[in-house]
Amino acid sequence: MKYIRKTIIACLILLALTLSVFAAGSTPVKRMTLPQKMLPGTVVIYNSNLEPQILKGGYANSLSSFSPASRNPRNWNTTSYSRVELQSALEQYQAIASGKVASVPLPLVCDGAKVIYDSITGDINNIYYPDPQDPTGYSIHNAPQEPAVAGQKSSNGQVTWSWGAHNNTLTYRPSSDSFLGVGRATYFVGTYGNRDNILKAYDCATKMAYDYSKVGDQDVQIRNLDTDEVFTYHQADVGGLPDAIIDIWGEENIRELAGTPDGEPTNNANNVRYYHVRFSDQAIPG
Helix, strand or coil, X not given: CHHHHHHHHHHHHHHHHHHHHCCECCECEECCCCCCECCCCCEEEECCCCCEEEEECCCCCCCCCCCCCCCCHHHHCCCCCCHHHHHHHHHHHHHHHCCCCEECCCCCEECCCEEEECCCCCXXXXXXXXXXXXXXXXXXXXXXXXXXCCCEECCCCCEEEEECCCCEEEEEECCCCEEEEEEEEXXXXXXXXXXXXXXXXXXXXXXXXXXXXXXXXXEEEEEECCCCEEEEEEEEEEECCCCCCEEEECHHHHHHHHCCXXXXXXXXXXXXXXXXXXXXXXXXXX
């Protein structure tokens, strides 16, 4: 009887270890220490042993530190803001100043995951996952499932997370039942969103673990804090967003959001804020 009991316990331990390694079905996954910077335009793909294979570019000779855009009330004190947006932004700043922010690690990678680095700055831009349903063979939403980090809660009940070298910060505000994010906007490509919708101009993707929706029934207002221009987008996908607060579909759309003149290269807008009322299928955080 003791032998049988020991055998059962050993099997359960082995099963638990197997599930931790094969968290996404039969595909091994791992949280990697991804370089935040590589040579501009670098593309890295992970093999079945989760080893990085450089398809293009290479490691940067020097990892110069990134100086993030200022996050202070001066950037937010603009008369064109709505009262709710301004109040949400100020409360988020107070949460940052008081340290009420949960730090989020980089997303998981798996066999075939492809990491793209900015062609201008070399900053990490996106992680694409193999997706046989998409004609491109990849999507940002076909990522391994992983538990979300619990957000830091302030005294007023708002919940805040932060990630990436660009201080991307997301806050849920219960008093207005809304999400507000500030940080960097990158762009992604693909054919279908996370509800089999065809992606098109003025579509965007939010961070899968913390701002997930399959209905996207609220407009997403995105403001370039450097130009003070506001655009209305539609939540049409979700992704890992390793160093971005919002992902814009298509290079032409990120060019418009960034305010980049024709003929000049662009891949992102480093200082944006987005706002939307909670989607109807989203659980209330915290």
